[in-house]
Amino acid sequence: MKRPLIIALDFAEQEQVNQFLANFHGENLYLKVGMELFYQEGPQIVSQLKNAGHNIFLDLKLHDIPNTVKSAMKGIARLGVDIINVHAAGGKQMMEAAMEGLEAGTPSGNDRPSCIAVTQLTSTSQQMLSEQLLIDHSLDNVVLHYASNAKQSGLDGIVCSTLEVPMIQKELGKGFATVTPGIRQLTDNQDDQVRIATPEKARQLGSTAIVVGRSITKAQDPIAAYKKMKAEWEGASI
Numbered sequence: 024m025k026r027p028l029i030i031a032l033d034f035a036e037q038e039q040v041n042q043f044l045a046n047f048h049g050e051n052l053y054l055k056v057g058m059e060l061f062y063q064e065g066p067q068i069v070s071q072l073k074n075a076g077h078n079i080f081l082d083l084k085l086h087d088i089p090n091t092v093k094s095a096m097k098g099i100a101r102l103g104v105d106i107i108n109v110h111a112a113g114g115k116q117m118m119e120a121a122m123e124g125l126e127a128g129t130p131s132g133n134d135r136p137s138c139i140a141v142t143q144l145t146s147t148s149q150q151m152l153s154e155q156l157l158i159d160h161s162l163d164n165v166v167l168h169y170a171s172n173a174k175q176s177g178l179d180g181i182v183c184s185t186l187e188v189p190m191i192q193k194e195l196g197k198g199f200a201t202v203t204p205g206i207r208q209l210t211d212n213q214d215d216q217v218r219i220a221t222p223e224k225a226r227q228l229g230s231t232a233i234v235v236g237r238s239i240t241k242a243q244d245p246i247a248a249y250k251k252m253k254a255e256w257e258g259a260s261i
């Protein structure tokens with residue numbers, strides 16, 4: 024993973040994706056396909072985007088018994104995605120099975136997709152953790168413990184808040200990838216995100232990759248928004 028800016032394609036159907044991508048005139052991008060688009064359009068949307076030269080983070084957050092996750096990962100590896108993810112809450116056996124499935128399904132000569140874990144969703148609060156999930160630990164401790172499980176299971180990194188990156192890197196090393204959504208410019212709408220950071224802050228704190236959705240997809244000028252975000256992320260002057 025070479026510190027990409029990943030655009031979240033949070034669209035309901037292919038036509039909207041095509042309209043959005045037309046703005047970029049064939050530029051190769053790093054795109055996140057999530058549940059909304061994948062469940063509507065199926066694996067062909069991934070093949071189509073790959074064939075157009077884009078890199079793909081397939082954000083399906085797998086969480087099931089180890090055998091089912093292993094089998095699913097075999098098929099996902101054959102799709103040729105670059106990043107896939109699981110919920111660390113599925114446990115170490117499930118995460119190990121995910122890696123076995125990816126290794127088994129990767130066509131020879133190709134790179135295995137990177138696999139990262141969701142520790143706690145950014146929509147989870149401390150109150151929800153203790154009252155609904157009955158987890159009697161601080162959110163930071165839970166994130167760190169789940170991240171550590173992911174590393175021990177052979178995963179390549181985690182999805183986390185930018186603000187958690189220094190803690191994760193201190194405990195688990197800089198080689199363990201931290202992919203961070205919740206990215207906004209200071210002038211942007213915060214929407215439903217709580218723990219947000221600017222692209223510059225994400226760079227300073229050491230994120231491996233940033234995921235940006237609405238600040239680009241809903242911008243009046245998506246190309247200009249993308250270029251500004253990317254320049255800030257890469258530390259270039261604009």
Ligand code: C5P
Pocket residue numbers: 031033057141143144145146182183204205206214216234235236237238
């Ligand atoms: O529009 P916005 O930039 O908030 O989009 C962020 C993207 O990152 C969405 O696709 C969302 O599902 C995803 N995501 C997130 N928080 C996580 C995991 C994924 O916001 N913990």
